[in-house]
Amino acid sequence: SxxxxxxxxxxxxxxxxxxxxxxxxxxxxxxxxxxxxxxxxGLVHLILIxxxxxxxxxxxxxxxxxxxKKSSSLLITASRAADTASYFxxxxxxxxxxxxxxxxxxxxxxxx
Amino acid sequence: KAGVTQTPRYLIKTRGxxxxxxxxxxxxxxxxxxxxQTPGQGLQFLFEYFSxxxxxxxxxxxxxxxxxxxxxxxxxNVSTLELGDSALYLCASSTGPVTGELFFxxxxxxxxx
Numbered sequence: 001s002x003x004x005x006x007x008x009x010x011x012x013x014x015x016x017x018x019x020x021x022x023x024x025x026x027x028x029x030x031x032x033x034x035x036x037x038x039x040x041x042g043l044v045h046l047i048l049i050x051x052x053x054x055x056x057x058x059x060x061x062x063x064x065x066x067x068x069k070k071s072s073s074l075l076i077t078a079s080r081a082a083d084t085a086s087y088f089x090x091x092x093x094x095x096x097x098x099x100x101x102x103x104x105x106x107x108x109x110x111x112x
Numbered sequence: 113k114a115g116v117t118q119t120p121r122y123l124i125k126t127r128g129x130x131x132x133x134x135x136x137x138x139x140x141x142x143x144x145x146x147x148x149q150t151p152g153q154g155l156q157f158l159f160e161y162f163s164x165x166x167x168x169x170x171x172x173x174x175x176x177x178x179x180x181x182x183x184x185x186x187x188x189n190v191s192t193l194e195l196g197d198s199a200l201y202l203c204a205s206s207t208g209p210v211t212g213e214l215f216f217x218x219x220x221x222x223x224x225x
Contacts, residue, residue, distance in 0.1 A: 030211065031211070031212075033213070035214075035216075040200065040219070040221070041218055041219070042116070042202060042216035042217050042218045042219055043202065043204075043214070043216040044216070045213045045214060045215070048212070048213060088155065092211035092212075097168070098160070098167065098168050098209075098210060098211060099145070099157045099160060099168050099170070099210060099211065100145075100157070100210070100211055100214065101157070102147075102154060102155035103154070104154050105154065
């Protein structure tokens with residue numbers, strides 16, 4: 001079952017623009033992570049934000065977490081063609097089921 | 113340091129056959145998790161192994177099984193293949209908690225005809 005639902009399902013923007021994608025989840029979490037997947041390849045870890053953190057930055061990435069709304073957003077600034085990929089959020093639930101539960105993903109296309 | 117290695121990368125089987133997929137984690141990583149990815153269901157957790165013990169299992173039928181060896185390499189097996197088993201099978205390793213950062217392999221693309 002999916003814990004996270006990403007929104008939008010697909011997003012196309014011009015190179016140089018900012019891209020924002022959102023993740024909503026259902027149960028209380030310990031941490032939330034974002035991963036990137038290039039077509040048909042493995043996932044690459046981008047960033048982890050803990051439940052007691054509200055915002056985190058890594059290079060051109062900015063992640064926010066609102067535990068009261070059970071949602072997170074990933075902002076990619078100054079997008080590049082190489083950012084074209086699918087982006088997934090993954091949650092570590094407080095229920096202690098000891099696994100990461102992945103969302104449905106956002107397909108991001110950067111138009112050169 | 114070498115990344116997570118999965119073999120084979122691509123394979124085609126027919127219904128009723130069985131398949132074994134292999135995963136070599138990053139050196140020093142003792143936890144190995146397996147995920148199934150399909151367009152319809154997304155990424156679904158299969159199981160996780162740590163020090164040769166299965167610590168967690170997802171909601172998959174008994175046809176899906178796995179094991180881990182003393183060198184942390186892991187295999188998963190799917191018996192009596194069904195068309196719906198066609199998927200990208202991803203292996204991930206980690207140093208510590210399986211709920212922390214995962215390092216994924218490139219996956220094994222299984223097609224069942």
